Amino acid sequence: MSDRDDLRHDAHNPHTHDESPVDNGELRDAAGHSIKDQSRSLPIPPTDDIIADGGRTLWGDAWYRLRKNKLAIAGLVWVIFVILVTLTADLWVKPYFGDPLAMDTTLGANLQPPSADHIMGTDKLGRDVFARVVYGARISLTVGVIAVAISVAIGLIMGALSGYFGGFLDTLIMRGADVFLAFPYVLFAIALIAVLGPSYRNVFIAIGILGWPSIARVFRSSILSVKENEYIDAAKAMGAGHLRMIFRHIMPNAVAPIIVYGTMSIGGAIITEAALSFLGMGVQPPTPSWGLMLSDARPLMVRAPWLMLWPGFAILTTVLAFVLMGDGLRDALDVKMKD
Amino acid sequence: MSTLLEVRNLKTHFHTRDGVVKAVDGVNFNLEPGKTLAVVGESGSGKSVTALSIMRLIPKTTGVIGTDSDILFKGESVLGMDDAGVRSIRGNRIAMIFQDPMTSLNPVYRVGRQIGESLILHKGLKKKEADERAVELLDMVGIPHAGERAKDYPHQFSGGMRQRAMIAMALACDPDILIADEPTTALDVTIQAQILELMIELQERTGTAIIMITHDLGVVADMANEVMVMYAGKQIEYGTAEDVFYRPLHPYTWGLLESLPRHDVSEKGILLPITGQPPSLINVPSGCAFHPRCPYAKDVCRTQVPQLTSIEDGHSSACLFSGDPGFRRETASPSREVV
Numbered sequence: 173m174s175d176r177d178d179l180r181h182d183a184h185n186p187h188t189h190d191e192s193p194v195d196n197g198e199l200r201d202a203a204g205h206s207i208k209d210q211s212r213s214l215p216i217p218p219t220d221d222i223i224a225d226g227g228r229t230l231w232g233d234a235w236y237r238l239r240k241n242k243l244a245i246a247g248l249v250w251v252i253f254v255i256l257v258t259l260t261a262d263l264w265v266k267p268y269f270g271d272p273l274a275m276d277t278t279l280g281a282n283l284q285p286p287s288a289d290h291i292m293g294t295d296k297l298g299r300d301v302f303a304r305v306v307y308g309a310r311i312s313l314t315v316g317v318i319a320v321a322i323s324v325a326i327g328l329i330m331g332a333l334s335g336y337f338g339g340f341l342d343t344l345i346m347r348g349a350d351v352f353l354a355f356p357y358v359l360f361a362i363a364l365i366a367v368l369g370p371s372y373r374n375v376f377i378a379i380g381i382l383g384w385p386s387i388a389r390v391f392r393s394s395i396l397s398v399k400e401n402e403y404i405d406a407a408k409a410m411g412a413g414h415l416r417m418i419f420r421h422i423m424p425n426a427v428a429p430i431i432v433y434g435t436m437s438i439g440g441a442i443i444t445e446a447a448l449s450f451l452g453m454g455v456q457p458p459t460p461s462w463g464l465m466l467s468d469a470r471p472l473m474v475r476a477p478w479l480m481l482w483p484g485f486a487i488l489t490t491v492l493a494f495v496l497m498g499d500g501l502r503d504a505l506d507v508k509m510k511d
Numbered sequence: 512m513s514t515l516l517e518v519r520n521l522k523t524h525f526h527t528r529d530g531v532v533k534a535v536d537g538v539n540f541n542l543e544p545g546k547t548l549a550v551v552g553e554s555g556s557g558k559s560v561t562a563l564s565i566m567r568l569i570p571k572t573t574g575v576i577g578t579d580s581d582i583l584f585k586g587e588s589v590l591g592m593d594d595a596g597v598r599s600i601r602g603n604r605i606a607m608i609f610q611d612p613m614t615s616l617n618p619v620y621r622v623g624r625q626i627g628e629s630l631i632l633h634k635g636l637k638k639k640e641a642d643e644r645a646v647e648l649l650d651m652v653g654i655p656h657a658g659e660r661a662k663d664y665p666h667q668f669s670g671g672m673r674q675r676a677m678i679a680m681a682l683a684c685d686p687d688i689l690i691a692d693e694p695t696t697a698l699d700v701t702i703q704a705q706i707l708e709l710m711i712e713l714q715e716r717t718g719t720a721i722i723m724i725t726h727d728l729g730v731v732a733d734m735a736n737e738v739m740v741m742y743a744g745k746q747i748e749y750g751t752a753e754d755v756f757y758r759p760l761h762p763y764t765w766g767l768l769e770s771l772p773r774h775d776v777s778e779k780g781i782l783l784p785i786t787g788q789p790p791s792l793i794n795v796p797s798g799c800a801f802h803p804r805c806p807y808a809k810d811v812c813r814t815q816v817p818q819l820t821s822i823e824d825g826h827s828s829a830c831l832f833s834g835d836p837g838f839r840r841e842t843a844s845p846s847r848e849v850v
Contacts, residue, residue, distance in 0.1 A: 339572060402614040409566055409609075410602035410629045410680070413594075424619040 244500020322380025327387025623661025
């Protein structure tokens with residue numbers, strides 16, 4: 173028997189040692205703690221809670237809590253549905269419903285109400301509205317995701333520098349963020365696009381650049397609160413350098429609000445894209461975009477109300493889905509709610 | 512025996528809006544290999560700041576260590592090292608355990624992974640080797656089913672187990688010095704006893720020197736070779752545990768010992784608290800900092816600052832009257848040993 177085994181024998185409540193070697197975790201919390209003197213032993217009774225906790229991971233935990241939130245799951249299902257429809261659109265929308273760009277100039281082919289041929293009707297150029305809504309989702313989702321990815325990338329770096337190092341750097345970055353936030357959002361976006369030129373790519377660049385200050389602020393405050401924890405001091409006392417501190421110890425604990433905020437921001441970015449396209453500053457015709465479709469439908473509101481109904485419905489549901497998802501993630505990722 | 516750690520005239524001051532807080536003001540001590548030094552005092556007496564100064568964990572923005580201060584680890588000045596040098600010592604040669612085990616473990620990593628981290632960092636171990644070593648360490652600190660438990664997350668551990676895990680983490684690299692900052696304060700009394708016994712046992716095995724920071728004199732009596740009593744950032748008494756407990760010199764130490772509940776005194780024995788509040792560290796009372804609360808204070812105490820002077824061999828006190836043979840008190844040991 174090695175030295176350690178001797179120690180163990182000495183250190184443990186003797187019955188720990190003789191305990192059945194069941195390793196499924198059921199008994200371990202009942203095991204005595206190290207004590208020489210048995211009279212002082214306080215066996216901790218096993219609780220169902222701890223046993224049920226057995227093999228779960230942190231993300232497993234979050235998923236478990238998210239699953240219980242019906243609204244969040246509804247949002248998730250809708251987002252996945254929209255993504256699947258968009259990804260597979262070339263396979264079934266184009267052949268069976270029509271090309272979103274194919275105009276039909278035959279007399280009476282335009283502004284048709286919904287029918288078996290065109291389930292959402294046709295627009296003023298005789299294009300199938302359903303096909304345009306489906307392909308518009310591509311634009312909206314791409315803009316939403318890429319724009320938020322840009323915001324998050326800039327925001328995370330800025331927020332991390334600001335929150336972790338503090339001092340002058342913090343002041344510099346945060347005052348910079350304030351300057352960005354001081355401008356009216358849409359106006360700033362329009363101004364940026366006026367400089368860059370209206371195009372699909374410039375829309376997400378503009379939205380992405382404008383989004384970073386909020387992300388940086390959220391991340392900074394999250395880092396500041398994480399920094400107060402003793403495990404951060406412990407990591408420092410362990411000899412961790414700045415990079416290890418930021419990326420291994422602080423970020424994983426501080427990133428949850430960003431996941432939540434980022435998810436909700438995708439919804440916001442979709443709305444901004446629609447607004448910019450509506451104003452003619454975004455995606456240019458004939459590319460199908462929900463905002464552009466709304467804009468086209470506006471003068472025909474009375475004659476063909478379905479034209480604005482479909483893209484409006486698409487924007488509403490998709491944005492709502494992202495917001496509900498974000499809301500659910502907030503509850504699911506909150507470590508403090510862990511029981 | 513060569514001196515492991517020498518602290519020379521340590522002065523750590525914090526510059527705040529209200530003035531300069533002299534958290535530590537001229538502390539000297541030596542630590543020999545394998546020995547235990549207890550640092551005792553009320554909240555705000557500078558115990559923790561002393562420890563953090565040794566680890567160089569004082570925030571640079573507000574905290575200033577005096578230019579004539581020095582901390583020598585194996586003869587090398589810790590204060591003079593660059594960041595990389597300090598990091599190579601932290602967690603490797605000098606490790607630290609924090610007060611609250613509930614918050615000292617990073618919630619997003621498995622316990623085993625956290626224990627192994629310093630091995631990866633300092634000893635260049637591979638992840639897998641570090642994981643294996645972490646299991647051995649958990650086993651060493653008396654966690655039953657260590658192999659299984661290493662895969663758990665901190666929230667699946669009880670408070671006592673987390674403190675064991677913290678000890679395992681601190682001892683991972685087999686450090687020369689273990690600084691324990693009130694390691695038992697946040698724990699139940701029964702668990703406290705277990706943790707202390709564990710530390711004593713591990714010290715016997717590994718030969719690590721321990722700096723035990725505590726306000727619990729019972730803890731000190733069980734473990735310490737030498738005791739340093741601090742008040743308002745200054746050392747007021749220093750000596751072997753035996754001397755300080757049985758032949759205390761300073762009236763403050765008398766007060767500490769008399770305010771301790773005792774199991775060998777009848778129930779009617781009245782606890783004598785030290786009246787008043789610990790002084791503000793910005794406006795430290797003139798003369799002896801303890802004079803406003805000292806029942807023996809004379810006029811001279813208001814004006815003359817007592818220096819730490821050696822009264823007997825290896826036993827010194829910072830009281831103007833300590834040299835007076837009549838100014839003595841005998842006390843019984845405040846050991847927490849339950850009979």
